Amino acid sequence: MKPRIVTEHLSRWYGNVLGLSDVNLEIGPGITGLLGPNGAGKSTLLKLITGQIRPSLGRVTIDGQPVRGRTDLFFRLGYCPEQDAFFDGFTGWEFLYWLLRLHHFSGEKAAEKTEEMLRLVELEADAYRPIRSYSRGMRQRLKLAQALAHEPEILILDEPLNGLDPLSKRKMIRLIRDFGQEGRLVLVSSHILPEIEALTRQIILIHQGKVFAQGDIHEIRDLIERHPHVVSVKSRNARRLAAWLIQQPYVVKIYFGENDDNLFVETRDRDKFFNFLLELVAAGEIELEEITSPDDNLQAVFDYLIGKA
């Protein structure tokens, strides 16, 4: 699918401090998670994409057009900032209404859309209360509502799940996923791995201003050749299986779990390993109860890439 957001050699310094370095990305429709620890450069990247700041080097385009100086591009763009900031003294209704007006909606249409969005994020009962009296979850939902209200084709969310309680988080995740399923582009940042895992498998890993990897979490995992995959195999013939496996050149380590029937295998070539396993099963040499990849998750990938593991 044709990428909508493209960055080419995108770099940004804040004085002598590096914010982002030589970032080349192509982001297409669907939900993409931007993952990295605090200070990794996620917000800088999102600010560059939304034209809030200029690149020191390189460029960023949306649908082939540079963001800076193209005011009309913002009709297609929704942005939810990380900061917990709102216009002073505003109620939830006023906040949404005025931000819709800034999207050139007429007063009547803006009021209508405001009501609709407040219903969507379940804030209609609190619409006329000052935002300062809202809980963190309510404020986050209101921020998301302002980004969604004008029905943008591209949604940029900077840490939208930050500080939410589990229930609010679940609601927010559902909202974002619903929006992403409409074939639009959603780029959502987080420093918390399970949050991104709950939203998407398509990720961009960023650390110290550099993009370490982009793509499907499994594809990224496969790229990390220096780190073997760990596969957990449950079988009544675990010891016999271990004897077979240890002869294979792509198996680097075998160890047993708490139970004798649980075998952990570290392999450099997952495909060859699984093919071999299938051959053994087909030949009736072993019986398998369960196969899982305990390290095939975002945390493991992330740890490998930033050199923790």
Place this chain on the structure above:
Amino acid sequence: MKKIQVRHDIQYDNSRMKGSLFLSGIRIVFQLSFFQGKRSKKSRLFALLSFSPIALALFLRIHQTLSPERSFDGLYFFNNAILIFIFQFLILVLTLFYGTSISTEDLEAGTWAYLVTRPIPRASIVIGKYLSSLILAAAIIGTGLIVSFLILNLESLARISIYGYLIKDLAVLWLALMAYTSFFTFLGASIRRSVFFGLIFSFGWENVIQYFPGSTQRLAIIHYIKSIIPLPSSGRFSFLTFQLEPTKPAYAVLALLGISLFFLVLACLIFIYKEPRAED
């Protein structure tokens, strides 16, 4: 939680909209900024401050009532006390705080991103906010000026000619607000700690420079205001309105309009390239 319903009936005609984005942006930002401004604590404080000329007028009026044997010239007191207070203090304070906040308050409050990620040219944001600050400051100071004028000239209210002074004062007030707000908008957009430097400018530079001979005094905005304001050049308070070489009124009006336009354009240009700092 409901599923998002995509409504395809809302279609933007970008080509039609593009040409009017600038003007439409100014109008909407003005409305938003005015809505915010009229409820802000800052405006409430300034409204309270604008009562000081009224309080002063009331004090003079009560004093005159208690001492009827003394002669009382309302216009004299208005020109020598109220106008000086308004033009040499109140306008400077209001325009300093309104003007410098135009491009800084949203950055400081973290609401900047909401404005600059909308289909509104950045220059429209500055101009829209500038206009709302101007209207608010004019409403606040204008009320104080009109009411204190009426209080001090109660006996002369039937004379039509007296309103000529009032209209002229209001016109000069408007020009002064335009020029100062524009200058402080530029200051706020271009430097940090703009309020501090604005205070130095207002109560340092603007006061000191007018005592300089030659054309140096023309480097102060107050010089042009004093060239058209109907302040008396003699009397007990004349030292407050001291001016060596006034500019001709027509040139002074043009200079104030020029200053307003020049600094507003500069502020817009700076704001177009303005960015939040790393710590923001």
